[in-house]
Amino acid sequence: MLSFFTQIFSVAWLSVRTIRQRIGSSAVAVVGIAGVVIVFVAVLSIAEGFQAAMKNAGQPDRALIMRGGASDEMSSGLAGDAVEVMKQAPGIRRENNQPLASSELYVIVDLPKRSTMTSANVPLRGIVPITPQVRYDTRIMAGRMLTFGTNEIVAGRGAASQFAGLSVGSQVKTGQVTWTVVGIFEAGGSVAETELWADARVVQGAFRRNNSFQSVLVRLESPEQFTKTKNWLTTNPQLNVSVVDEAVYYSDHSANMTTLIRRVGVGIAVLMAVGAVFGAILTMYTAVSTRTREIATLRALGFNTTSVVISVLVESIVLGAIGGLAGGALAYVAFNGYQTSTMNFQTFSQVAFAFAVTPWLLAQGLAYALIMAFFGALLPAVKAARLPIASALREL
Amino acid sequence: MKYLPLIWKSLWRRKVRTTFTLLSIFIAFLLFGLLMTIRAAFSLGVDLAGLDRLVLIHKISLVMPLPESYKGRLQTMPGVEIATHNSWFGGVYQDPKNFIAQIAVEPTEFMEIYKEYKLPAPQMKAWLEDRQGAIAGKDIAERFGWKVGDRIPIQATIWQPKGGGTTWEFNLVGIYDGEAGVDKTQFFFRYDYLNENRAQGEGLVGWYIVKIKDASQSLKMAQTFDEMFANSQAETKTTTEKGFVEGFAKQIGDIGSIMIAILVAVLFTILLVVGNTMAQAVRERTSELAVLKTLGFTDMAVLALVLAESLFVALVGGGLGLFMAWLIVQGGDPTGGFLPAFTLPNRDIVTGVALMILVGVVAGILPAAGAMRLKITDALRKA
Numbered sequence: 001m002l003s004f005f006t007q008i009f010s011v012a013w014l015s016v017r018t019i020r021q022r023i024g025s026s027a028v029a030v031v032g033i034a035g036v037v038i039v040f041v042a043v044l045s046i047a048e049g050f051q052a053a054m055k056n057a058g059q060p061d062r063a064l065i066m067r068g069g070a071s072d073e074m075s076s077g078l079a080g081d082a083v084e085v086m087k088q089a090p091g092i093r094r095e096n097n098q099p100l101a102s103s104e105l106y107v108i109v110d111l112p113k114r115s116t117m118t119s120a121n122v123p124l125r126g127i128v129p130i131t132p133q134v135r136y137d138t139r140i141m142a143g144r145m146l147t148f149g150t151n152e153i154v155a156g157r158g159a160a161s162q163f164a165g166l167s168v169g170s171q172v173k174t175g176q177v178t179w180t181v182v183g184i185f186e187a188g189g190s191v192a193e194t195e196l197w198a199d200a201r202v203v204q205g206a207f208r209r210n211n212s213f214q215s216v217l218v219r220l221e222s223p224e225q226f227t228k229t230k231n232w233l234t235t236n237p238q239l240n241v242s243v244v245d246e247a248v249y250y251s252d253h254s255a256n257m258t259t260l261i262r263r264v265g266v267g268i269a270v271l272m273a274v275g276a277v278f279g280a281i282l283t284m285y286t287a288v289s290t291r292t293r294e295i296a297t298l299r300a301l302g303f304n305t306t307s308v309v310i311s312v313l314v315e316s317i318v319l320g321a322i323g324g325l326a327g328g329a330l331a332y333v334a335f336n337g338y339q340t341s342t343m344n345f346q347t348f349s350q351v352a353f354a355f356a357v358t359p360w361l362l363a364q365g366l367a368y369a370l371i372m373a374f375f376g377a378l379l380p381a382v383k384a385a386r387l388p389i390a391s392a393l394r395e396l
Numbered sequence: 397m398k399y400l401p402l403i404w405k406s407l408w409r410r411k412v413r414t415t416f417t418l419l420s421i422f423i424a425f426l427l428f429g430l431l432m433t434i435r436a437a438f439s440l441g442v443d444l445a446g447l448d449r450l451v452l453i454h455k456i457s458l459v460m461p462l463p464e465s466y467k468g469r470l471q472t473m474p475g476v477e478i479a480t481h482n483s484w485f486g487g488v489y490q491d492p493k494n495f496i497a498q499i500a501v502e503p504t505e506f507m508e509i510y511k512e513y514k515l516p517a518p519q520m521k522a523w524l525e526d527r528q529g530a531i532a533g534k535d536i537a538e539r540f541g542w543k544v545g546d547r548i549p550i551q552a553t554i555w556q557p558k559g560g561g562t563t564w565e566f567n568l569v570g571i572y573d574g575e576a577g578v579d580k581t582q583f584f585f586r587y588d589y590l591n592e593n594r595a596q597g598e599g600l601v602g603w604y605i606v607k608i609k610d611a612s613q614s615l616k617m618a619q620t621f622d623e624m625f626a627n628s629q630a631e632t633k634t635t636t637e638k639g640f641v642e643g644f645a646k647q648i649g650d651i652g653s654i655m656i657a658i659l660v661a662v663l664f665t666i667l668l669v670v671g672n673t674m675a676q677a678v679r680e681r682t683s684e685l686a687v688l689k690t691l692g693f694t695d696m697a698v699l700a701l702v703l704a705e706s707l708f709v710a711l712v713g714g715g716l717g718l719f720m721a722w723l724i725v726q727g728g729d730p731t732g733g734f735l736p737a738f739t740l741p742n743r744d745i746v747t748g749v750a751l752m753i754l755v756g757v758v759a760g761i762l763p764a765a766g767a768m769r770l771k772i773t774d775a776l777r778k779a
Contacts, residue, residue: 025676028668035661043658069562071492074459075553108457110633118646121457175456175631207460208629256493264434268427272662275423278416279669285412286676342649345495348458350647379412 004304011298011307012314015291019315022287029283029316030323032276033372037327037365039272042335043265044364045355047258050342053158053353054254056190058247059137060223061093065216065233068240072253073106073215074347080211082239089232091225092218095133100219102127102134105203108349109174109196111163113341120341122163123349124153124174126200126213134219138192143168143183148199154183156193158352162341166196177206191250194341194352217246253346273372280376284316288384295384296392305385312381313374320373324366331365332357399697403704406681414709417673421713421755422720424666425748429721431655432744437737438651439642448611449509450618451640452604455631461600462630464591469624470606475617477609480505481601483587487550487564489540496536497579498550499602500587509607512578519544519570527589529569533580535728537571544568548583556595564593576739605637663751670759674706678763685767686775699768706760707753714752718745 019026065086070076078086080103087099094100105126113120129148132138146152153172160166172179179198187193204210220226230243288295295308336357344351407414452470454460462481470479485498503523507515515523515531523529532542542548546568557564566585574580591598608617618634625632635643678685685698693701725740 025672028672031668032665035665039658039661043654069552069556071488071553075486108459110455110457113646115650116646118643120647121459175454207456252492256495268431268658271423271427271430275420275427275662275666278420278423279665282413282416282420282669282673285416286672340649343647 004306007303008307008310011303011311014298015287015311015315016318018291019318022290025283025286026319029276029280029319029373029376030326032279033320033323033369034327034330036269036272036276036372037324037369038331038334040265040269040368041328041331041357041361041365042355043268044262044361045331045335045357047261047265048358048361049353049356050261050351051254051258052356053189053191053193053351054250055247056188057192058245058250060245060247061220062134062246063218063220063226063229064244064246064249065218065241066214066244068234068242070242072346073104074108074349076106076214078103078213078216078241080213082241083213083216085236085238086216086218086233086241089218089229091220091229091232093221098130100130100134102131102217103200103213104128104131104215104217105200105207105209106214106347107203107207108347109172111165111172111174113350114162114164115340117164120163121343121349122159122196123194123347124196124198124203126203127197128200131197131217134217135187135192136219137190138185138187140183141186143181146182146197146199149201150199151177151179151202152182153179153196153198154185155181155197156195156352157184157186158193158339158341159196159350160184161339162194162350162352172196175206177202189354191344191351191353194350253344256345257342269368273368277372277376280316280320280373281379283319284312284377284380285383287315288312288380292387292392296387296389299387299389300393309381309385312384313377316373316377316380317370320369320376321366323373324369327369328362328365332362399701399704403701403708406677406684406701407705407708409681410677413673413677417670417709418713418716420666420669421710421752422717424662425714425717425752426721427662427717428659428748428751429718429740429744430724431659432748433721433725433738433740435652435655436739436741436744438648439645439737446607446611446637447614448608449637450606450608450614450621450634451637452606452621452632452634453640454603455622455633458603460630461597461602462604462632464599464601466604466625466630466632470604470621473617473620473624475609475613477607478505478508479604479606480509481587481604482506483590483600483602485550485555485585485590486553487555488553489548489550494540496583497581498583498585500590501584502587503584506584509605512574513572514574515570515572522569523586526567526569527586528565528567530566530583530585531570531572532568532583534571534573535580536583537568539581542568542571544571555590555597558593558595577737579737604632663755667755667759670706670709670755671762673709674702674760674763675766677705678702678767682770682775685770686772689770689772690776695768698770699764702764702767703757703760706764707756710752710756710759711749714748714755718748718752 066073066076067078083103087101092099092101107124108121109124110119111122146154155166165172166181168181168183170181220229226245233239233241233243335355338355341350341352454462467479467481470476480502483500485500487498489496507520523531548566548568550564552562552564556562608614614636621634622632688698722740725738728738
């Protein structure tokens, strides 16, 4: 029994050691598999990154209030006096007797995208003095917070990197209003970092919104208060609102986009994998045919067929592992953290995000490489096992 | 031509190897076709957008409304053929995940400007007679099983109905069609119906489309319009429709570059596979090639034979792959309305064939040159 395993091990080790002699055709298999892994990991890292930006935006203890029927902040609208009623809802956290309810406007301004210098829809959020306490996950990282009552704005880190002309001290003109950028904020890599923030009162004036808002973001005493607060708001006859969990709101909005990217990515990767398996099959056939005499000799010496079959599989899997690791490493170096932005179709506004090559994606890529290598080796392994010893020894 | 059987025989000398090489190339060009289709789909029909159509949006951004009154002023400008306005409705049909572009238009002007939307005359007549009438693209109608005469309820998001509730009802009076590449997933209804029945925002429209008489004047006309509305309560930004669509596509991100990067990776790999196969095929046949030369085949003839073999593999495998991609694309947009312009552009088919030839030549050239340089005596001795 022991000798059975020893046989397998020594034959497999022999074929792995001799890969160097078949470097040309082996390289084809490795490059083919690495290519698939790079594309697979890179495309899916777009989906991961986009989803992460949207997911990080939601906090479990925050709820978003919009007009009944509105599917997003952009299409919502709330009258100023209704907003005052909402602040009375139970379950809203209070600090210094002030309800942590941030009444906001959400509009779009045209700014040039740095990469193309063509105009892009950048979201501009009108905020109130209490907003920083509600959006407690944001922090000014350069400059200072805006002064309410002035035309000052603060820009998210993502916006500042993706759109031109948003550095501390620069001025931005939208329509007839000129804004001064006084600070840059960060929000844990979330979609909020793509936004510009200005005083809601000034935005109301500039965008002719009178005393109206588009949404109210409230911070709850605890996530468990959500149902109570929601019920009070939606059953109040003075109001016509819908209340959603902030995390749910953002994950719903990213669903379409991430599903699309994942489908395209997986589709491309599957097709490429079929191609790479064909490449691997060719490589392994070559390996088997160049080693015909060697394999026949082993068989003649009494090595069993199983060990020959396994040696072919092992050789292929080693090549697959090299390809998978190289592809994953290249994808990580080239794409992880790559900053870009795209359009969120729900609100027609830009979302800045970074490609995220996660360990889980790398593991998937490697597993995928090994599977390709395994299937690539099956047919050649059978061929090797069936070699007629006598005529094979005579070959060449 | 008389060498064809020879090429054929040498190709199938190793059946398995040739088959898998063909399949690899098949896959590569299937991917090429599909990725080029995705790339074209994300450019949102830029090729079809008119240069003689100008789009006026609010200077601050697309989401700011413009007054309805601009239409009269635009219409009387010299050089303007026809002006109309569109308004984004943004409602929800059944589920918020069903993305449908619903746009309020002025039917007569709209159909006059957008000649690429084909609507049967009786349906057009019915639309003009019914205020609640709406028309839908063929693709979207098929997707939801809509028939002419159906009543379609849409939930309001931006524009609430005056009479209370949140539902707007439309009568589907027509289904428009168009050539490949025309967006057949949109839903158009009458602006007057929207304007009379909405709770707020009366007299506000989304953007203007102006058809001008002379496309070469588009830049100048755009400037004239913007100057005309400068310093008013709603300043405008005018671009050609093509520029507008391109700008919109750029906002989604550079899908085109991503697709091309993937293709470079795919084609590079395929080149290696085919090149390796050809090199091996020549190596194995050294003695045969030497015999051919002994029989009087010139160096060039041997070069041509090997190149022809590699070209044959590239063209047959690639051609079938591209054809397969074309067949799949005929099935239409697989994402359900997300990529309306889902077609494989003709120029990409041409590029594809050019790439096949390139792959065939590049993969075959080194082995072919090697075969050409073979010295008869050396080669025969090796065997």
